[in-house]
Amino acid sequence: MSLTHSPTGGAVRTVVRYGYAPLILLGVNGGAVALVAADASKLWLLGLLATAIALSFTAERLLPYDRTWNTSQGDAGRDAAHSLVNESLILVSVAVVPLLAAVLSATFPAAALWPHAWPLPAQVLLAVLIADAGITLVHYASHTVGALWRLHAVHHSVRRFYGLNGLMKHPLHQMLEMTAGVAPLLLIGLPVQVASVLALAVAVQLLLQHSNADYRVGALKYVLALNEGHRFHHLKWAGVGDVNFGLFTLLWDHLLGTFSYDPGRRFTSEVLGMAAKPDYPTAYLAQLAEPFRASGACHAGPAGRAADVDDDHRLGWARPPWGPSGRGDQAALPRAR
Numbered sequence: 001m002s003l004t005h006s007p008t009g010g011a012v013r014t015v016v017r018y019g020y021a022p023l024i025l026l027g028v029n030g031g032a033v034a035l036v037a038a039d040a041s042k043l044w045l046l047g048l049l050a051t052a053i054a055l056s057f058t059a060e061r062l063l064p065y066d067r068t069w070n071t072s073q074g075d076a077g078r079d080a081a082h083s084l085v086n087e088s089l090i091l092v093s094v095a096v097v098p099l100l101a102a103v104l105s106a107t108f109p110a111a112a113l114w115p116h117a118w119p120l121p122a123q124v125l126l127a128v129l130i131a132d133a134g135i136t137l138v139h140y141a142s143h144t145v146g147a148l149w150r151l152h153a154v155h156h157s158v159r160r161f162y163g164l165n166g167l168m169k170h171p172l173h174q175m176l177e178m179t180a181g182v183a184p185l186l187l188i189g190l191p192v193q194v195a196s197v198l199a200l201a202v203a204v205q206l207l208l209q210h211s212n213a214d215y216r217v218g219a220l221k222y223v224l225a226l227n228e229g230h231r232f233h234h235l236k237w238a239g240v241g242d243v244n245f246g247l248f249t250l251l252w253d254h255l256l257g258t259f260s261y262d263p264g265r266r267f268t269s270e271v272l273g274m275a276a277k278p279d280y281p282t283a284y285l286a287q288l289a290e291p292f293r294a295s296g297a298c299h300a301g302p303a304g305r306a307a308d309v310d311d312d313h314r315l316g317w318a319r320p321p322w323g324p325s326g327r328g329d330q331a332a333l334p335r336a337r
């Protein structure tokens with residue numbers, strides 16, 4: 001009897017369905033807080049990240065949302081390259097935090113604002129909320145401003161939805177997002193200990209947000225920016241995918257009116273990606289170059305300027321063929337099941 005159909009398999013899937021998100025959100029992030037509080041070597045944080053990646057792949061295999069998304073579609077090497085480069089950039093940014101903090105504390109009076117007396121978990125939570133605002137708003141702008149969309153389109157070229165997709169980004173776009181998220185924190189005196197936990201929390205959140213594991217968090221899916229909501233963001237049509245921009249929370253989406261959720265919606269590779277760019281480059285170096293080519297523009301017409309095209313094609317997407325659909329209008333989509 002295979003694990004898939006055995007009673008043991010059923011119990012394992014139930015544990016993954018309801019235990020995976022708490023394990024990662026509280027266990028891994030909590031572990032990072034404990035390691036930093038104990039002044040442990042930063043190598044332990046790297047070990048924790050490796051553990052989170054291993055848990056992500058394991059959960060995706062024990063309880064896949066779509067079994068075919070666990071199989072490489074010729075993209076595994078490229079995604080590993082994106083992950084390695086982007087994760088290294090995150091680590092380098094953490095490494096320069098003490099230097100930046102030293103410079104800022106000497107020159108910028110607001111650097112004394114950080115609440116050092118708060119318990120470490122509360123400091124981390126504050127950092128997460130501030131970083132969430134900066135990163136989410138740059139993400140929102142990336143679906144509106146042509147030059148930003150060129151860089152962000154790399155992330156939207158994915159046709160299968162799994163953990164490593166979170167780090168599948170153009171490195172310049174990731175640096176823009178991280179700068180928007182971390183710069184306000186540095187200005188008010190972010191300590192390197194909190195920056196270290198935040199760096200791990202971002203990586204872990206990206207794994208969770210794009211996970212192919214069919215885990216559930218109940219009503220928290222309306223508050224936390226996890227995979228059930230983020231799949232709607234990767235729908236390939238103009239307007240339809242301009243929803244659920246949040247990294248950690250959906251707070252900004254509720255405020256911006258871009259929150260969207262339909263419990264009956266099912267997703268397949270056919271509805272993910274970019275409808276107007278079905279031939280987006282798939283190789284790593286070609287993806288790094290694409291934002292700087294004419295074909296990487298929001299609109300691949302002769303003018304190549306976002307301002308010259310109507311809303312339907314502003315982001316280089318195409319409307320779904322079954323009628324008009326505005327932001328968050330999931331009802332216009334046919335149900336897969």
Ligand SMILES: [Zn+2]
Nearest residue numbers: 139152156233
């Ligand atoms: Zn996006």
